[in-house]
Amino acid sequence: MFRQLLRTATPLAHRQAAIATKRTSIVPQSLMRYYSASGLTKDDVTTRIVDVIKAYDKSLAAKPISLESTYNKDLGLDSLDTVELIVAIEEEFEIEIPDKVADELKNVGETVDYIVSNPDAN
Amino acid sequence: MVRKLSGLQREVVHLYRSCIRMAHTKPIENRPHFIKYIHSEFGKYKDIPRKDFTTIEHLLRIGSKKLQEFSKNEVKDIR
Numbered sequence: 001m002f003r004q005l006l007r008t009a010t011p012l013a014h015r016q017a018a019i020a021t022k023r024t025s026i027v028p029q030s031l032m033r034y035y036s037a038s039g040l041t042k043d044d045v046t047t048r049i050v051d052v053i054k055a056y057d058k059s060l061a062a063k064p065i066s067l068e069s070t071y072n073k074d075l076g077l078d079s080l081d082t083v084e085l086i087v088a089i090e091e092e093f094e095i096e097i098p099d100k101v102a103d104e105l106k107n108v109g110e111t112v113d114y115i116v117s118n119p120d121a122n
Numbered sequence: 123m124v125r126k127l128s129g130l131q132r133e134v135v136h137l138y139r140s141c142i143r144m145a146h147t148k149p150i151e152n153r154p155h156f157i158k159y160i161h162s163e164f165g166k167y168k169d170i171p172r173k174d175f176t177t178i179e180h181l182l183r184i185g186s187k188k189l190q191e192f193s194k195n196e197v198k199d200i201r
Contacts, residue, residue, distance in 0.1 A: 083139045087142045103135070
């Protein structure tokens with residue numbers, strides 16, 4: 001029984017070490033390139049946000065989504081849909097966007113910029 | 123250009139955001155029930171004229187009371 005535990009434990013430790021080294025190698029690079037405090041790259045954030053948008057509404061999956069896409073006009077969301085989408089994005093990055101900021105997020109690019117500049121996002 | 127929201131509209135949006143956040147604190151299998159309920163509650167009044175301030179303010183008060191009620195930890199599901 002213990003042997004089995006050990007067997008599962010070693011790869012886990014291994015994996016964690018791998019993750020740790022990966023993190024440290026990512027952070028300085030992104031700091032240099034994007035001045036991001038969170039260690040997330042802009043491309044990374046963009047793809048994850050686009051995925052959240054596509055998961056949020058199936059009818060949006062076929063639409064082209066760019067940084068300039070506005071929630072209201074291009075994606076056809078009303079103000080309440082946008083709120084829901086932003087909350088979904090908050091969940092994805094494990095942050096809470098204050099009301100004041102969230103009210104001003106009108107397109108994908110602004111949202112990406114905010115997430116990249118937020119040190120708590122991950 | 124996107125029209126700026128009025129102060130009252132902003133309040134509605136904020137209430138809606140708090141409601142959705144509340145739904146996300148509930149057990150994952152019941153979240154769709156909460157979201158559906160929130161949609162139906164807000165949907166009921168979506169045709170109220172923008173200038174009908176007293177009604178909207180009244181509904182905002184009722185809404186935040188209900189939100190408080192449903193935010194309680196004992197509330198796990200909704201139908």
